[in-house]
Amino acid sequence: MFIILQWDKSDSMKNPKNKFSEWYTEVIQEAELADIRYNVKGFLAHMPWSVRTMKNMYRILEAELEKKGHEPAWFPALIPESYFKKEAEHAEGFSADVFWVTEGGSDNVKFSERLALRPTSETAMYSMFSMWIRTWRDLPYKIYQSCQVWRFEGKSTKPFIRGREFYWTEAHDVFETEEEALKQVEEDMEITGNVLKQFAIPFIFFKRPEHDKFKGAVSTYAADSIMPDGKVIQLPSTHFLGQNFSKAFNIKFVDREGKERYGWQTCYGPAVWRIFGVLVAIHGDDKGLIIPPAIAPLTAIVVPVYFKGSDKAVIKKARLVKELLESSCIPAKVDERKEHTPGWKYNYWELKGVPVRIEVGPKDIEKKQLVLVRRDTGEKMTVKENEVVEKVRKLSEEIQQNLVARAEKFFKEHISEADSIDKLKQILSEKGGLVRISWCGSTECADHIKAETLGGNIRGAPLGKEEKAKGSCIRCGKKASQQVYVGKAY
Amino acid sequence: MFIILQWDKSDSMKNPKNKFSEWYTEVIQEAELADIRYNVKGFLAHMPWSVRTMKNMYRILEAELEKKGHEPAWFPALIPESYFKKEAEHAEGFSADVFWVTEGGSDNVKFSERLALRPTSETAMYSMFSMWIRTWRDLPYKIYQSCQVWRFEGKSTKPFIRGREFYWTEAHDVFETEEEALKQVEEDMEITGNVLKQFAIPFIFFKRPEHDKFKGAVSTYAADSIMPDGKVIQLPSTHFLGQNFSKAFNIKFVDREGKERYGWQTCYGPAVWRIFGVLVAIHGDDKGLIIPPAIAPLTAIVVPVYFKGSDKAVIKKARLVKELLESSCIPAKVDERKEHTPGWKYNYWELKGVPVRIEVGPKDIEKKQLVLVRRDTGEKMTVKENEVVEKVRKLSEEIQQNLVARAEKFFKEHISEADSIDKLKQILSEKGGLVRISWCGSTECADHIKAETLGGNIRGAPLGKEEKAKGSCIRCGKKASQQVYVGKAY
Numbered sequence: 001m002f003i004i005l006q007w008d009k010s011d012s013m014k015n016p017k018n019k020f021s022e023w024y025t026e027v028i029q030e031a032e033l034a035d036i037r038y039n040v041k042g043f044l045a046h047m048p049w050s051v052r053t054m055k056n057m058y059r060i061l062e063a064e065l066e067k068k069g070h071e072p073a074w075f076p077a078l079i080p081e082s083y084f085k086k087e088a089e090h091a092e093g094f095s096a097d098v099f100w101v102t103e104g105g106s107d108n109v110k111f112s113e114r115l116a117l118r119p120t121s122e123t124a125m126y127s128m129f130s131m132w133i134r135t136w137r138d139l140p141y142k143i144y145q146s147c148q149v150w151r152f153e154g155k156s157t158k159p160f161i162r163g164r165e166f167y168w169t170e171a172h173d174v175f176e177t178e179e180e181a182l183k184q185v186e187e188d189m190e191i192t193g194n195v196l197k198q199f200a201i202p203f204i205f206f207k208r209p210e211h212d213k214f215k216g217a218v219s220t221y222a223a224d225s226i227m228p229d230g231k232v233i234q235l236p237s238t239h240f241l242g243q244n245f246s247k248a249f250n251i252k253f254v255d256r257e258g259k260e261r262y263g264w265q266t267c268y269g270p271a272v273w274r275i276f277g278v279l280v281a282i283h284g285d286d287k288g289l290i291i292p293p294a295i296a297p298l299t300a301i302v303v304p305v306y307f308k309g310s311d312k313a314v315i316k317k318a319r320l321v322k323e324l325l326e327s328s329c330i331p332a333k334v335d336e337r338k339e340h341t342p343g344w345k346y347n348y349w350e351l352k353g354v355p356v357r358i359e360v361g362p363k364d365i366e367k368k369q370l371v372l373v374r375r376d377t378g379e380k381m382t383v384k385e386n387e388v389v390e391k392v393r394k395l396s397e398e399i400q401q402n403l404v405a406r407a408e409k410f411f412k413e414h415i416s417e418a419d420s421i422d423k424l425k426q427i428l429s430e431k432g433g434l435v436r437i438s439w440c441g442s443t444e445c446a447d448h449i450k451a452e453t454l455g456g457n458i459r460g461a462p463l464g465k466e467e468k469a470k471g472s473c474i475r476c477g478k479k480a481s482q483q484v485y486v487g488k489a490y
Numbered sequence: 491m492f493i494i495l496q497w498d499k500s501d502s503m504k505n506p507k508n509k510f511s512e513w514y515t516e517v518i519q520e521a522e523l524a525d526i527r528y529n530v531k532g533f534l535a536h537m538p539w540s541v542r543t544m545k546n547m548y549r550i551l552e553a554e555l556e557k558k559g560h561e562p563a564w565f566p567a568l569i570p571e572s573y574f575k576k577e578a579e580h581a582e583g584f585s586a587d588v589f590w591v592t593e594g595g596s597d598n599v600k601f602s603e604r605l606a607l608r609p610t611s612e613t614a615m616y617s618m619f620s621m622w623i624r625t626w627r628d629l630p631y632k633i634y635q636s637c638q639v640w641r642f643e644g645k646s647t648k649p650f651i652r653g654r655e656f657y658w659t660e661a662h663d664v665f666e667t668e669e670e671a672l673k674q675v676e677e678d679m680e681i682t683g684n685v686l687k688q689f690a691i692p693f694i695f696f697k698r699p700e701h702d703k704f705k706g707a708v709s710t711y712a713a714d715s716i717m718p719d720g721k722v723i724q725l726p727s728t729h730f731l732g733q734n735f736s737k738a739f740n741i742k743f744v745d746r747e748g749k750e751r752y753g754w755q756t757c758y759g760p761a762v763w764r765i766f767g768v769l770v771a772i773h774g775d776d777k778g779l780i781i782p783p784a785i786a787p788l789t790a791i792v793v794p795v796y797f798k799g800s801d802k803a804v805i806k807k808a809r810l811v812k813e814l815l816e817s818s819c820i821p822a823k824v825d826e827r828k829e830h831t832p833g834w835k836y837n838y839w840e841l842k843g844v845p846v847r848i849e850v851g852p853k854d855i856e857k858k859q860l861v862l863v864r865r866d867t868g869e870k871m872t873v874k875e876n877e878v879v880e881k882v883r884k885l886s887e888e889i890q891q892n893l894v895a896r897a898e899k900f901f902k903e904h905i906s907e908a909d910s911i912d913k914l915k916q917i918l919s920e921k922g923g924l925v926r927i928s929w930c931g932s933t934e935c936a937d938h939i940k941a942e943t944l945g946g947n948i949r950g951a952p953l954g955k956e957e958k959a960k961g962s963c964i965r966c967g968k969k970a971s972q973q974v975y976v977g978k979a980y
Contacts, residue, residue, distance in 0.1 A: 035618055100592065
């Protein structure tokens with residue numbers, strides 16, 4: 001059973017290598033987010049508390065995508081091998097990741113062509129786009145789908161971080177011109193910002209170096225955040241595809257001058273599943289989860305605190321408070337379980353990360369008051385009964401802001417600068433995070449830096465904030481072509 | 491391009507065999523609901539208009555399930571063959587339907603155990619339930635997931651009616667007692683009623699005869715509706731599983747007396763995808779779709795009608811009307827396309843089934859009025875500009891009610907009675923629908939009836955309204971055991 005997390009997260013941040021991972025594994029299990037015991041490696045059974053939170057996250061993400069002109073669509077989960085192979089680089093890049101469906105039915109009929117379980121949907125969608133897009137009037141064409149994807153990952157899996165089945169959204173856009181497509185990359189960054197803000201997750205949006213781009217793309221951009229153990233983690237990424245896929249899939253349109261031209265494409269892939277994992281990691285503490293109020297399945301949990309004789313009145317009041325909150329669209333619940341003490345319930349709901357706890361006891365009824373407790377700071381306050389809706393609303397906003405501020409503080413503290421390989425090595429091994437360096441731009445130096453720092457990747461230069469190259473490459477000493485950030489990735 | 495449906499649906503109802511199917515296929519394509527040209531048999535590419543409608547349908551269904559105490563969960567899409575085979579009847583019943591994943595990765599590693607693409611999730615979920623459920627305090631345990639399922643259908647497929655990939659919701663519940671589980675069947679009927687009412691789809695909830703139940707279930711219940719060609723179609727079904735699966739999957743709990751017992755289970759499977767198909771078929775007319783206002787992606791489409799010189803003022807007014815509606819939570823849009831005439835736009839949005847059209851012209855601006863047109867009746871009315879929100883809201887309600895009334899009228903007209911096989915044959919071939927007969931209860935007679943009527947299935951007796959047996963079985967003449975309904979199914 002839950003109750004006490006065995007690992008001290010604040011301690012684990014000091015000793016990231018040992019403890020963070022255990023803390024994370026335990027919180028996933030104890031807060032009943034997912035069960036890793038499903039008998040297919042890298043596949044999770046997702047339990048209601050995580051699903052309810054992720055559904056709220058999906059709602060925010062999809063609303064934002066639609067506000068920016070994307071329409072929802074659903075494409076098949078199975079992709080014929082021949083579609084899959086149309087864009088050579090893409091097929092090569094993903095071939096290691098594919099689960100293949102090869103037979104069906106009671107007679108185990110072998111298919112003449114294997115079907116890929118989609119690892120991503122470019123090839124499924126673009127085969128249809130070529131039939132749907134006719135003229136410039138159909139453009140920009142902006143579609144998204146929220147779905148599961150499957151990847152036959154060789155690397156070790158981790159719940160909500162890396163899995164063989166995960167939940168994401170993919171937006172695929174076609175434009176008349178290269179300029180419009182490149183503007184979409186900026187819009188994707190804006191969408192990422194608007195959405196991650198509501199999850200209280202800070203990030204930098206990088207343009208990835210050449211050697212680290214999506215297979216089939218001209219260039220790749222991605223948001224990186226920093227985990228409590230100092231490792232960096234890729235969140236939504238967006239890819240400028242140029243005309244690579246439109247040529248492979250024959251996505252042509254008649255332009256304003258009546259000429260046939262190939263479309264310019266982008267795709268954007270925010271994974272709610274992974275963002276949820278990062279959110280658990282970044283905001284949680286030794287008591288368990290802390291879910292940002294903007295997406296918490298419950299904003300407030302009402303715990304009746306009674307002794308024999310007072311139970312009826314206390315439960316009645318607790319229900320009244322809950323109804324008051326719900327009639328103001330604040331999701332709330334009363335924990336009426338008789339088999340547990342109030343103290344047990346406090347721990348339980350702290351573990352689940354509900355932003356506000358409301359305690360109702362006989363004395364509170366007498367004094368027409370309620371006790372409110374913030375999950376993020378543990379602060380306790382007494383409020384007048386008739387002000388509870390207003391107070392809970394205000395508290396939610398404060399908690400949201402506090403989580404944003406806390407996360408940003410940690411994030412900023414983990415942005416550093418290094419003017420030598422030794423310094424870079426030291427920072428990455430001591431506190432991790434993102435470290436700014438000068439780099440000549442060669443893959444050779446990137447590889448060396450990675451080897452010497454035991455895994456430090458060049459994450460790229462921040463989009464729109466390309467910093468002028470200063471001095472010389474920290475590895476080869478030649479003139480630096482750009483300032484980039486290095487981090488050890490998940 | 492769209493514009494004119496080639497087939498007259500009202501005519502096709504008279505000649506169902508020839509025309510309804512063509513009308514249906516054409517409306518799916520012309521209204522841009524789905525594209526059948528995706529290169530895997532029985533798999534569709536779903537376009538935004540159907541997806542937006544189905545997302546609204548999902549919202550209503552999920553809210554209703556949650557109101558009735560179900561919590562959302564997400565289970566893996568892949569099921570190990572060994573899980574799949576634990577309940578023998580179930581495995582046998584579904585084995586013909588399974589797509590198998592057998593290999594993965596660039597080296598095409600063959601898996602030691604095949605993985606089924608879930609055709610339904612009993613076996614995935616129940617393997618976890620056995621670990622999650624401990625005592626009677628964990629019960630009732632009510633979970634649902636909305637997901638895709640895949641079935642290697644041999645029968646011919648039809649968009650939104652029968653496919654190898656479709657979108658549904660499955661609710662899986664565990665109870666302490668048989669009585670509670672059987673009550674859940676009634677609750678599932680209630681959920682079906684509350685939900686289908688909002689989609690304006692009438693149905694009868696049947697208890698299926700023994701020979702027609704879900705493989706692994708003790709008994710099966712299902713909602714049947716009637717299509718415009720007189721064929722009956724199964725909508726949500728619910729299954730009383732008894733302890734068949736809890737024994738196979740070891741789902742035990744410690745009861746109130748401290749004894750270990752097996753849980754009693756039900757599962758319920760409403761498929762939004764198929765319900766959408768039925769909704770298209772039932773409400774549509776020769777102009778295209780009619781989407782019930784409760785789930786329409788747009789309640790109102792605003793069409794500016796202008797001549798040279800008046801365009802600016804008219805578009806400004808049209809946008810104002812749209813904003814007025816949206817600020818009252820009525821989804822609306824202005825069709826500002828310059829390349830099309832107002833008449834073209836009227837046809838376009840009629841085809842899409844938007845409930846209300848609003849026309850704005852220079853004269854209307856002068857007179858501070860607007861022209862409203864109902865999609866269901868074509869009725870045109872002039873309203874004062876400052877009353878538009880109220881009128882559109884009222885009109886939506888009227889359209890919703892009218893669609894319900896119309897559909898119920900058709901449904902009732904297609905419920906008949908037959909006291910002989912000849913009469914049954916005649917009704918089924920002339921107008922179809924559901925025909926009440928007396929039946930002895932034997933599978934032999936059911937098979938004969940089916941053969942003699944060229945496909946008339948016994949759908950069962952209505953749940954909770956079991957009618958006393960009258961007279962003798964229409965086939966064998968022996969004493970009838972029950973009154974049941976017969977229909978030709980999709």
